[in-house]
Each structure stands twice: as C-alpha cells, then as structure tokens.
Amino acid sequence: MKKFMLVLGVLALAGCLPQDDPPGPKSIPAKKAACEAAGGTYAPGGIFSPEYICFTENPDAGKSCRKATDCTDTCLADTRTCNKVSPMFGCYSYLDEKGKKVEICVD
Incomplete structure (x- = not known):
C-alpha cells in the first residue's frame, strides 16, 4: 500500500512540471532581434522593472x-x-x- 501511495504521489507531482521551458535568457536575443527589425528599441521598461520590452516610435x-x-x-x-x-x-x-x-x- 505504501508503494502504491508513493507512485501515486510521484505521478501527481509529475503533472506539475512545465510543458515548455519558461522564457528566460535564451529568448532575449530573439525578442531583441524582432523588436529591432520592427524599428523598435529593446530596453528595460519602467523604473523598478528588470524586464526588457520593445519601445516603438x-x-x-x-x-x-x-x-x-x-x-x-x-x-x-x-x-x-x-x-x-x-x-x-x-x-x-x-x-x-x-x-x-x-x-x-x-x-
């Protein structure tokens, strides 16, 4: 019974894993390139935000x-x-x- 509960718990936790990689450093060059291709400037947004965003004229x-x-x-x-x-x-x-x-x- 303990083994069954352990397997059930592991299966339940496996469902919590993300499907895809979360956005991170790997996606920054692609976002920057897309922004600049559209004529924008890729820079930090806001005063307190470390997030980079695309600024367009x-x-x-x-x-x-x-x-x-x-x-x-x-x-x-x-x-x-x-x-x-x-x-x-x-x-x-x-x-x-x-x-x-x-x-x-x-x-």
Whole structure:
C-alpha cells in the first residue's frame, strides 16, 4: 500500500512540471532581434522593472491633438501633442477621449 501511495504521489507531482521551458535568457536575443527589425528599441521598461520590452516610435509623434482619439497612443495634456514613444512610463498628464486632463503614473 505504501508503494502504491508513493507512485501515486510521484505521478501527481509529475503533472506539475512545465510543458515548455519558461522564457528566460535564451529568448532575449530573439525578442531583441524582432523588436529591432520592427524599428523598435529593446530596453528595460519602467523604473523598478528588470524586464526588457520593445519601445516603438508612434507614427504621429509630435502631432497636435485635442483628445485621445487624435493620436495612435496618447495625447499629452501639457504639450497637446501625441507622445513620441510607446509604451510610456513615469507620471504624466494626458487628454482622454473627451479632451479632459487625466493624470497617471505608470511603471
């Protein structure tokens, strides 16, 4: 009976093993290459995050805007222009879809 329980326990734990290798250092060169091929910059994201992400320039960067829908990403409230790079980190003010100023902090 003890052997049966041991085998049953081992089989149950075997089901907890991951199917694929988790993303790690091996996947970084491929992600960086894909990002750069798309015209992006592969760099650490946020202030407290060690994760690397792909930053891309928005096609309407610097364009004048009055509300969120005027930009592909974010209409910055202080300059009333579309933001240059996505994603954005830090604290900033943007204009929502009604043109109302909203403040946010993102990391």
